[in-house]
Amino acid sequence: AEMFGQLTTGLETAWNKLRGVDVLSKENIAEPMRDIRRALLEADVSLPVVRRFVQSVSDQAVGAGVIRGVRPDQQLVKIVHDELVKLMGGEVSELVFAKSGPTVILLAGLQGVGKTTVCAKLAFYLKKLVKIEDALVFLSLCCTKKLHILLELIKKKKNGFQGKSCMLVAADVYRPAAIDQLKILGEKIDVPVYAEGVDVKPAEIAKHGLEEAKEKSINVVIVDTAGRLQIDKSMMDELKEVKQALNPTEVLLVVDAMTGQEAAGGKLKTRITLVTTFNIEIGITGAILTKLDGDSRGGAALSVKEVSGKPIKLVGRGERMEDLEPFYPDRMAGRVLG
Ligand code: GDP
Numbered sequence: 001a002e003m004f005g006q007l008t009t010g011l012e013t014a015w016n017k018l019r020g021v022d023v024l025s026k027e028n029i030a031e032p033m034r035d036i037r038r039a040l041l042e043a044d045v046s047l048p049v050v051r052r053f054v055q056s057v058s059d060q061a062v063g064a065g066v067i068r069g070v071r072p073d074q075q076l077v078k079i080v081h082d083e084l085v086k087l088m089g090g091e092v093s094e095l096v097f098a099k100s101g102p103t104v105i106l107l108a109g110l111q112g113v114g115k116t117t118v119c120a121k122l123a124f125y126l127k128k129l130v131k132i133e134d135a136l137v138f139l140s141l142c143c144t145k146k147l148h149i150l151l152e153l154i155k156k157k158k159n160g161f162q163g164k165s166c167m168l169v170a171a172d173v174y175r176p177a178a179i180d181q182l183k184i185l186g187e188k189i190d191v192p193v194y195a196e197g198v199d200v201k202p203a204e205i206a207k208h209g210l211e212e213a214k215e216k217s218i219n220v221v222i223v224d225t226a227g228r229l230q231i232d233k234s235m236m237d238e239l240k241e242v243k244q245a246l247n248p249t250e251v252l253l254v255v256d257a258m259t260g261q262e263a264a265g266g267k268l269k270t271r272i273t274l275v276t277t278f279n280i281e282i283g284i285t286g287a288i289l290t291k292l293d294g295d296s297r298g299g300a301a302l303s304v305k306e307v308s309g310k311p312i313k314l315v316g317r318g319e320r321m322e323d324l325e326p327f328y329p330d331r332m333a334g335r336v337l338g
Contacts, residue, residue, distance in 0.1 A: 010039025044299025088329035093311035109254030114290035120185035169209035
């Protein structure tokens with residue numbers, strides 16, 4: 001299934017009704033606005049969000065006037081595009097790294113959302129991630145043929161220009177399979193996995209893992225925690241404990257973008273309130289949206305920021321280690337508009 005396919009088609013209905021119109025007006029946008037509203041609701045965007053969105057787009061469209069060389073339907077597409085970008089948080093929200101010592105990234109989320117996979121994907125992503133400043137230094141030294149300086153620099157830097165060294169910590173003590181899965185993935189991407197089996201408390205494992213990472217001068221520690229099928233108090237308490245033990249730089253909630261075939265509206269609603277609940281309970285710094293390659297209607301991608309106040313920082317779009325990328329609101333809006 002094409003991501004956002006249905007939403008894209010729904011919105012096209014709106015533009016098509018403005019063909020041959022000279023200028024956008026309250027009257028001639030009424031019907032297209034209803035199409036936009038319907039398309040967003042069908043994509044599982046929540047009603048209050050849709051209301052605000054439609055109101056803002058209408059206001060801008062009515063006041064838009066005539067722009068030479070731009071057709072009114074194109075004008076509306078542009079307004080919707082910009083409003084979608086705004087809805088998704090505007091700018092890309094970069095991961096934050098600790099100024100000194102290892103950066104700790106705590107991953108939380110319900111069972112089956114792809115949390116363990118994300119742990120490994122994230123390490124793989126960070127390993128490759130070369131800071132743009134480093135890349136520029138590298139390039140300029142190459143261009144000016146100052147290769148001896150470059151060599152010195154690479155020697156001095158622990159990891160040269162190879163991105164971040166990572167360690168995975170297996171703090172999901174309820175499913176031995178999850179620990180094994182993390183170990184297998186770690187091996188595959190050549191990243192160490194810290195585990196202590198299932199008899200030690202997650203907060204303890206996390207603390208020990210962090211100590212080991214400090215000893216080994218690891219840059220980023222990614223902690224996999226236990227999920228449940230539903231939010232429950234013991235999961236939240238455990239997460240709070242782990243968080244307290246680690247003082248993480250990032251607490252990222254992993255959210256599944258896929259909506260079930262049946263009762264999708266209800267399920268998605270819980271998915272969005274999920275972000276809010278986790279944020280209130282443990283305090284998150286952002287979300288990672290997984291399974292965007294699947295039959296996603298797009299609702300979660302569009303509403304997480306608006307509903308929870310926390311940005312989506314990364315998206316997963318497949319099961320391969322390469323399938324993790326930053327969440328770019330403008331590119332996402334571009335995809336929505338087809
Ligand atoms: P956890 O219970 O949250 O740790 O979830 P897992 O990491 O074990 O993933 C659950 C299932 O979802 C596995 O079969 C993964 O291969 C699959 N999965 C994870 N991320 C993605 C994704 O981005 N796209 C798709 N299509 N499948 C994914």
